[in-house]
Amino acid sequence: MYTPYTELDQVLTDLVDSAREILGDTYVGAYVQGSFALGAGDLHSDCDFIIATTEPPSGRIEADLRVLHDELPAGEGFWCKEIEGSYADIASLKTSQGLGTPWLYCDHGHRVLIWDTHCNSLHTRWILRHKGIVLDGPPIASLVDEPPPDAMRAAMREELHGLVDGVRAWAPFDIAWTQRYIVSTCCRVLYTLRTAEVESKRGALEWAREQLDPRWRPLLTQVLQDRELGWDPGDPPRPGSLEAACEFAAYAESLDADRGR
Known part of the structure; x- marks a missing residue:
């Protein structure tokens, strides 16, 4: 189990499976950050994710991710509407030198992905490196350096x-x-x-x-x-x-x- 909620775990599993298929060779791994990674997630929390990629999504891949996140909040249940996160290329995710790089971002409960720096912060990097939950892929500490x-x-x-x-x-x-x-x-x-x-x-x-x-x-x-x-x-x-x-x-x-x- 990744979280205290079976339904949320299934939403995350389905998201990772779909994203992995869409991203193909550019897929690296998927991780939970935010309040659930810090051990404080509850029914009043959204669930924050980072999906690491070898390069920023573009073309057909970006289009298919947009379809995925358009459909996600329309699913059955509570947690499909409480997902938030970004697709982060590993070059800009690795160090603080990547701050300011927009990532393809899913705002809480929204159906339209945008390019934004919301998740691209030292705050996110610290949580990922120290507390991040691995959904799939290599240890997150191998992808994120210690924030100064x-x-x-x-x-x-x-x-x-x-x-x-x-x-x-x-x-x-x-x-x-x-x-x-x-x-x-x-x-x-x-x-x-x-x-x-x-x-x-x-x-x-x-x-x-x-x-x-x-x-x-x-x-x-x-x-x-x-x-x-x-x-x-x-x-x-x-x-x-x-x-x-x-x-x-x-x-x-x-x-x-x-x-x-």
């Missing part, structure tokens, strides 16, 4: 500063999910700044609740407890909770400034 710790911290520092404004550009601020996202993302960023490693949202929240100023424990506990509510566009933030999340983001940014950035 200083580069990991620099990437998180860039994400932290201006995080709230960045989220405001794409997420609605009148739903509770966004409040939880801001707080949990700040915790994940702070965790990486401290350790140069990657933790799940839940793990980072629990770490922050123990390690940060105790005045934030009620907020962090609320976000942990409310995670079970999932995405609900009709669920507004608790009174005062969004303001508290923005204050926490400012606090997180100040911690980084205090450490000399």
Whole structure:
């Protein structure tokens, strides 16, 4: 078993079988990253994959992959709509020098593949190398070098500063999910700044609740407890909770400034 969910394991198996057939000689291997690789995947998580290839998909191969991912979310069951990931050529996947290279990307629940850098991050590389689940193919550590710790911290520092404004550009601020996202993302960023490693949202929240100023424990506990509510566009933030999340983001940014950035 790859995950705690039999249905998800079957979706992943079918995806890998289909992708291997389509990619032919350009297929290298398939891997789970993200929350399931970190041991924290649940019914509120999407399942993140990386399929490694010898070269970026193009021509007939790209067209057939687009058909595959157009059909995938229309299948029966829950997990076929909760898959997200990229087709990464091994040259750009190997080191941080490949950052910025677009990969053919399947957004969560979407049916149209796009060329995007969403999965092409040091964050993804760290999870793959240290925690990645091999669905098929060679050990992932043979395909991904160790991300430099200083580069990991620099990437998180860039994400932290201006995080709230960045989220405001794409997420609605009148739903509770966004409040939880801001707080949990700040915790994940702070965790990486401290350790140069990657933790799940839940793990980072629990770490922050123990390690940060105790005045934030009620907020962090609320976000942990409310995670079970999932995405609900009709669920507004608790009174005062969004303001508290923005204050926490400012606090997180100040911690980084205090450490000399």
